[in-house]
Structure formats: structure tokens, C-alpha cells
Amino acid sequence: DAGVTQSPTHLIKTRGQQVTLRCSPKSGHDTVSWYQQALGQGPQFIFQYYEEEERQRGNFPDRFSGHQFPNYSSELNVNALLLGDSALYLCASSLVGLNYGYTFGSGTRLTVV
């Protein structure tokens, strides 16, 4: 049973560039949430997708955008990268309405130089 798969595992980008991170949810899950985790901090909620629409959003600027595809997979896009965007980006999947059953991926480590 495949869990949550994220790609790539590591990424180095230059300030001002754009990046796309990808997530495949656990089989049977239909909701994808994205989190940003800076070093030494807890994960911060970015947004959540269900039925290809953004359902909820945390306190992140519009530079952060996402997409969910018909197969429930999701992308996180970040434009105009800042040094402060360097973090571990986590994807979590769940079944809608059952948010206490989150499964997390191993994350994508983004370094902005």
C-alpha cells in the first residue's frame, strides 16, 4: 500500500526563480494538504485541496499556489522565491471530513540560494 509520495526529495533554487513540488496521496485518500516546515519549527499549514479546489488556506502570500488533479495528486507552486522560503515542504493526504487520519509524505527539502 503506497503511502504519500513527494517529488523531488531535494531541490536547490536561486532567489527569484519559481518551483513546483509534487505529491501523490495515499491510495483511497481524496484530500491533500501542504505544509511548510522551517528548521526547528512545527509544520505551518499552507493550503488544502479537495475536488480540485482550494478549500482552506493558511497565512501564506499569493506567491504560493497549488493545484489538484482528477487523480487527487497535487502540485505546490512557489513564485519569486525568497531565501526565507527555504524549508521542508510536506504533503499530507486524508479523506474529506476525517482530518484525524492524515498521512504525511517524507517531504521535499527546498533550499533557496
Add this chain to the structure above:
Amino acid sequence: LAKTTQPISMDSYEGQEVNITCSHNNIATNDYITWYQQFPSQGPRFIIQGYKTKVTNEVASLFIPADRKSSTLSLPRVSLSDTAVYYCLVSGNRDDKIIFGKGTRLHILP
């Protein structure tokens, strides 16, 4: 969303039982309590979840008093590999997103 408060860090020794308490005074009737474990550079991993009284699985126990304003994660006979950050979360159906606090950094000593 119910806010949670837990100790920033704890130290213990191999073979000991470790109890981490989480305070959630504003927990709602429909909220569940969930604990996650996270190792460096990995995603959080579900440990245990409960609504009231006591829940036990193969790795931990969760104790929830009648007023549900706190909960205690109990890890029996810890080993060095239990060194990690432990997060207590409170959430229910009415709010689909889950919000992490700072977690408790548990350090197991030999």
C-alpha cells in the same frame, strides 16, 4: 481550533516510561486528540488518536481525563530510537485542516 500547549523538551533514559502531557482547554465536543512523531527531515508519523478515557496500541497509550482539557501520551520502555519531536493536535470534522504547535523534543539518553 483548539490550541494546544506541551513542554518544549524532555529528557529520559532508555528503558524508562515517558509521559508527555498536552493541555487543550478549549477542546470542542467533536474534537479528537491525535499525536504524531517526527524524526529530522521526515514527515510526521501518526502515533495514536483518542476521544476520551484510554486508548492503547502497539507503540503507545493515550490517557484522556473526563473533562478532556488535557491528554497524556505514554511511551513504555523507550529506546534511543524514540528520540524525536512529538506533536499533540486537536481537531474534528468541522475544521478539516490540522494545526501544529511547536511540539515536544524528546531526547532519550543511554
